[in-house]
Amino acid sequence: MNARRAQKKDEVSVVLCGEAGQGIQTVEKILAQCLKLSGFHVFATKEYMSRVRGGSNSTEIRISSKRVSALLDRMDLLIPFHKGALKHVEKRISADTIVLGKRNIIPEDFRLPEKNHIDIPFSKIASEIGGKIYVNIIAAGVVLGTVGVEQGFITNIIKEFFSKKSEDIIEKNIEAIKKGYEIGAELLNSGKVKFAISSSPKVKDENLLNGAEAVGLGALAGGCKFLSSYPMSPSTGVMVFLAQQMKDFDVVVEQAEDEISAINMAVGASYAGARSMVTTSGGGFALMIEGVSLAGMLETPVVIHIGQRPGPATGLPTRTEQADLELALYSGHGEFPRIVFAPGNIKDAFFLTQKAFNLADKFQIPVFVLTDQYLIDSFMNLPLLDASDTRVENYVIRTDKGYKRYELTKDGISPRGIPGFGEGLVGVDSDEHDEEAHITEDLVLRKKMVDKRLKKLDSIRREVVPPELVGSSDYRILITGWGSTYNVVREALRELGREDISFLHFNQVYPLYEGTRDYLKKAQKNIIIENNATSQLGKLIKLNTGMDIETKILKYNGLAFSVEEVVTEIKKILSKENT
Amino acid sequence: MMESQIYEMGDIDIAWCPGCGNFSILKILKLALSELGIKPEKLVLVSGIGQAAKIPHYFKTNFFNGLHGRAIPPATAIKAVNPDLAVIAESGDGDMYGEGGNHLINAIRRNPDITNIVHNNMVYGLTKGQASPTSQIGFKTPVQVKGVFLEPFNPLALAVALDASFVARAFSGDIEQTKDILIEAISHRGFALVDIFQPCVSFNKVNTHKWFKENTYYLNGSHDSSDRGNAFQKAIETEKLPLGIFYKNDKKSTFEENVGVYSKNKEPLALRKEERMKKLSNLIKSKR
Numbered sequence: 001m002n003a004r005r006a007q008k009k010d011e012v013s014v015v016l017c018g019e020a021g022q023g024i025q026t027v028e029k030i031l032a033q034c035l036k037l038s039g040f041h042v043f044a045t046k047e048y049m050s051r052v053r054g055g056s057n058s059t060e061i062r063i064s065s066k067r068v069s070a071l072l073d074r075m076d077l078l079i080p081f082h083k084g085a086l087k088h089v090e091k092r093i094s095a096d097t098i099v100l101g102k103r104n105i106i107p108e109d110f111r112l113p114e115k116n117h118i119d120i121p122f123s124k125i126a127s128e129i130g131g132k133i134y135v136n137i138i139a140a141g142v143v144l145g146t147v148g149v150e151q152g153f154i155t156n157i158i159k160e161f162f163s164k165k166s167e168d169i170i171e172k173n174i175e176a177i178k179k180g181y182e183i184g185a186e187l188l189n190s191g192k193v194k195f196a197i198s199s200s201p202k203v204k205d206e207n208l209l210n211g212a213e214a215v216g217l218g219a220l221a222g223g224c225k226f227l228s229s230y231p232m233s234p235s236t237g238v239m240v241f242l243a244q245q246m247k248d249f250d251v252v253v254e255q256a257e258d259e260i261s262a263i264n265m266a267v268g269a270s271y272a273g274a275r276s277m278v279t280t281s282g283g284g285f286a287l288m289i290e291g292v293s294l295a296g297m298l299e300t301p302v303v304i305h306i307g308q309r310p311g312p313a314t315g316l317p318t319r320t321e322q323a324d325l326e327l328a329l330y331s332g333h334g335e336f337p338r339i340v341f342a343p344g345n346i347k348d349a350f351f352l353t354q355k356a357f358n359l360a361d362k363f364q365i366p367v368f369v370l371t372d373q374y375l376i377d378s379f380m381n382l383p384l385l386d387a388s389d390t391r392v393e394n395y396v397i398r399t400d401k402g403y404k405r406y407e408l409t410k411d412g413i414s415p416r417g418i419p420g421f422g423e424g425l426v427g428v429d430s431d432e433h434d435e436e437a438h439i440t441e442d443l444v445l446r447k448k449m450v451d452k453r454l455k456k457l458d459s460i461r462r463e464v465v466p467p468e469l470v471g472s473s474d475y476r477i478l479i480t481g482w483g484s485t486y487n488v489v490r491e492a493l494r495e496l497g498r499e500d501i502s503f504l505h506f507n508q509v510y511p512l513y514e515g516t517r518d519y520l521k522k523a524q525k526n527i528i529i530e531n532n533a534t535s536q537l538g539k540l541i542k543l544n545t546g547m548d549i550e551t552k553i554l555k556y557n558g559l560a561f562s563v564e565e566v567v568t569e570i571k572k573i574l575s576k577e578n579t
Numbered sequence: 580m581m582e583s584q585i586y587e588m589g590d591i592d593i594a595w596c597p598g599c600g601n602f603s604i605l606k607i608l609k610l611a612l613s614e615l616g617i618k619p620e621k622l623v624l625v626s627g628i629g630q631a632a633k634i635p636h637y638f639k640t641n642f643f644n645g646l647h648g649r650a651i652p653p654a655t656a657i658k659a660v661n662p663d664l665a666v667i668a669e670s671g672d673g674d675m676y677g678e679g680g681n682h683l684i685n686a687i688r689r690n691p692d693i694t695n696i697v698h699n700n701m702v703y704g705l706t707k708g709q710a711s712p713t714s715q716i717g718f719k720t721p722v723q724v725k726g727v728f729l730e731p732f733n734p735l736a737l738a739v740a741l742d743a744s745f746v747a748r749a750f751s752g753d754i755e756q757t758k759d760i761l762i763e764a765i766s767h768r769g770f771a772l773v774d775i776f777q778p779c780v781s782f783n784k785v786n787t788h789k790w791f792k793e794n795t796y797y798l799n800g801s802h803d804s805s806d807r808g809n810a811f812q813k814a815i816e817t818e819k820l821p822l823g824i825f826y827k828n829d830k831k832s833t834f835e836e837n838v839g840v841y842s843k844n845k846e847p848l849a850l851r852k853e854e855r856m857k858k859l860s861n862l863i864k865s866k867r
Binding site for chain 1: 594619620621623625628633635636639640641642643644645646649651652653654655656657659660661663664681682684685838839840844847848849850851853855856858859860862863864866867
């Protein structure tokens, strides 16, 4: 059982559940935007099936007076759009959950006390407006009404959102959201729902972003000029985002025929001087792996974004997992250096992607940005990203006659020229090569070239992003995690309110921070939390520090951790400790 | 016109067998490029893996010797980010038609302004004599012990079927004719496929220099290379194999023209200094 938390008046969790194709994602977007622009803190995350119609999908929207950024199990309001909805989220229904909808949407055999149900004839109202299609917009209106959003600008948001539709459709959507709003406002005024969420003008000016947009913005800030990829959930959002920017930014976005082509194009573009990236997920990345090795051998920069989803093979295409760390870490035959980032939140996704481009160029290596479906698809408000301190650092030189692409240098980094810029000729070769990139089987030279490539790791290690310690530096228990678990563990620790527990979060997982062992040594008890089955970071830590973190919180059913779940798991560990 | 000497590497060790058709293709390509006045600094040779794919190592120019079957994707991208460069993707039949077949199909559809030269000796050389996609039916090898039974890959028919912008076949034994075809292919705006027959003296004892001489003929002056139907007819002829320019379509726009970054600004994307900060900050602000 998950820990149940008492309903707080200044923070509400709304869950919408329906079939694919019923417009839940549309509602999610409209709600997130309306709420944020009204000054409410908002976090929206979804879990959905790999299908276009039918099934059961749900989205959770947290609306709060304070910043919110993680998945909750708790549902204060549930709006089911189809009969299967209540069963789908059954375990999350508590004594305080209020279900909004027509009685007949609740299956006959489902025991839901009357006090937990408020009858709203969504379909009937929708039919009066013009068809069942408006049910979702009416529901959005109800939510906005229950939290007391200012009604004024909702109309404008609807107009903007449906701007490509006909006048008639826009009008009907406005009517629908207004109808819903009246119902919601009535629930609030009559005390049937007891929300008192305060808005703040500061929030209005903040960003509302999901992880895919943050990676995309980071790529633009990092000077990305070329993206080639093959669509694959959940990573496609980055390609879509950059494609939308082609009109304003000097960037080429090309949908390749397959992932093999995608990474080979990206390496080609980079060789010719355009910063480049690919975005993919595990299965697509598996096809790119020879290209990773190519980038390592050619010493040609490339940024690889992997939006992780559960495998093996096709796995669960639309769900989340942190199980491709080892894949990224050991991808590519042969030995060559790389960097692996794993942003913990939206802000880090932006800054680390930006940094990935600079480091890829500086060290002439592949740099990975590992996200996952949960991070990519979750929206939240955050203070406006400030890119003013970021720079696109130039590491390309104008070549002279006699230029040697793989000149042997002290630190292993050869000045990098590009074809057509300067007097020199620029060759790169996937075979072992001499300083001018020509194929060689001189085995003395081979060893020198291996050493040259690996020597770059020394410089790379000096620039490792250190992990963040959340909580007191005087901890007794240390929880270690990486990537998208950042916000959920933070909130769980706030819930627990234990000053002796701190959280060590890795934004860069490889090369692993040198001081990791010191952090772990200091704790009387170490716990690792990962969204996978085999504790991949734990294994990497063991390899690097010799320390085995035996207490693990692992989840691999395809869903992200919820705050309650983390709280419960930690409590279980603590209670064992006491007995 | 420049001297082809400009591309010479000097005294180097070449990994090809004496008498290999690759030697003539290397020589012919240098002649064609020098006749076109393309300077080594303005050229990129992109190749995959195999004996033919070693050609950039015997050439004084920029080069990208990538992975087996993968010459076309980087060549496409190089041209896209720097259209000022002449880009040639060059490898053997196994590389381009076998391992890289999907890239060939999609490069024809994408139509980058690159030249695709395929050394076609109907056998695998570097792996020592297995069948290639273009090996003829009945061709026996240590792996295809009963002889090849797969229908030979027909690159010309494929290219014409996909309305490729330039489709030609040449023979390494004919220096002048092949040079003229290469000059036209490299000058052509759009994707140009040139399949070059070449004998493999070590592993193909069937399709020899003599065999190619006896089993090929040149399309004559009456062949209309703008007629796609006629070109397809010629491409599926097998009795005797036609040589020359089968098909040309000058009306197609190129990948570089279509990607959008050159509609207002001709400067190569790779060399462009874009002032992004203001645009970026506006974009960030719009995400509210």
